[in-house]
Amino acid sequence: METIKLNKSAERVVDVLFLLSKAEQALTLNEICKALTLPKSSGFELVQTLVYKGFLEIEDTRLKTYKLGIGAFETGIAYLSKMSVSQLARPLLQELNRQTGSTVFLGVEDKGKIVYLDKAESFSVVRPTAKLGSRRFMHTTGLGKALLAALNDEKIHYILTQDDLLPKTAHSNVSIQDVLKDVQAIRDRGYSIDDREDNIETYCIGSAIYDQWSQPIAAISVASMYSAMNSEREQTIITLVKETALKLSQQLGYGGNKLYAN
Template identity: 65%
Template sequence: MKEIKMNKSAERVVDVLFLLAKSEAPLTLNEICQKLSFPKSSGFELIQTLVVKGFVEVDDARLKTYRLGLGAFEVGSAYLTNNDVTMQARQPIQELNRLVGSTVFLGIEDRGKIVYLDKAESHSVMRPTAKLGSRRYMHTTGLGKALLAAFPDEKIKYILENGDIAKKTEFSKVTIPEILNDVRGTRERGYSIDDREDNVEMFCMGSAIFDQWNEPVASISVASSYNGMTVEKKKLITELLQKTALDISKKLGYKGDRLYI
């Protein structure tokens, strides 16, 4: 495979945007340059250019801190608008949220991680902390586990062997045999279970979404408080989750009557 030559300036722009996107607080120029290991002089010019173009904003002029700007939001929104899965899933996940009273997430796999694309927010006091655009482990989240189970075993092993199988909580499964066994359970049930494996306060269930070629293209999950999970609520979520995932799949051209065939 021919080696791709990276443009240094373009690479730095992307790195800055991702850094600001992942940061929980605005960053100073010094912090940005230190974290990304490039000179302050060129960093200043790069940041100022991004400010002029609207991709970065000055958060506090006195402290000279920066955050993502409206331009970054516009580009991200354009992706969501042009993404067929997001468009077809938006109304169904909002309805699912209304029926179960818990936050519903939509995500896709990218480079071995699950990326949160959309959500229908619950108004309960206990809310999941995943932000749109954030990347999480596939082996610990209900969203990621649902997609893993829809992939062939060879792809699952490739993702796990080339990624970081981190232990998020004491309940996380972190060996390939454990994860593959969990995958088989998801396939048999028809939905994934994240039982405090990514967050000790949360219990999540997820299902993959398939397209017209029977390929898994996304997943949805319902995230609830672990302490608030009852047998009755689990049964309700299970039924509605599977129905919603199948309905979205059919909107994308899926011809089957059940998922995880």
């Protein structure tokens, strides 16, 4: 294996930034130097350079405590802007597919419909599927309902009043009042359920995905054959969907620990 020669100064810069990114509060120069076993003189020069470049800020001028600056934030945002949701989601979709054995979908809202962006399909001969790029109703699919419930009430009302709420099966909600009840139930429990509402043979569980500004931007769902669903399997999938949705959201910069506000 090739030995990589690290630049000591660059390594120390990264160490300081990582230290302050994990710290629960601003740190003094002494605390930084002690944590990283840095000589105080070189630690002082390093910190002052990072302050000058905007990567650190002095939080308390009296105590001389330091925190991450706007430069660090801008660098992080630049990274996130170059990483699409699909790129970040792909390995998580595959892992969720492996854990559940079911088809996993990623979708976004566009013009009041849910658009299928990516999927990791089950290997079962009989399995739920959807063509990438296809559009389906927000009010009948687990994917669509998961995202719908995360939107603000004004946007929900706009989507629901653009077209008639057409049924896909006998189980579909077709009144605004019933859909809004479902939206509230999703918010209360933290995930969506599509119980044969879009396809009479499928049962889906979904959750919304959020960005660094806590805005809902996508959703994931696990789609199983209704005939293969039981209460134990349902609870397992619910847990995995919520964990995966939160993990993906946090990778996108989301700072919360809940997927829906009641």
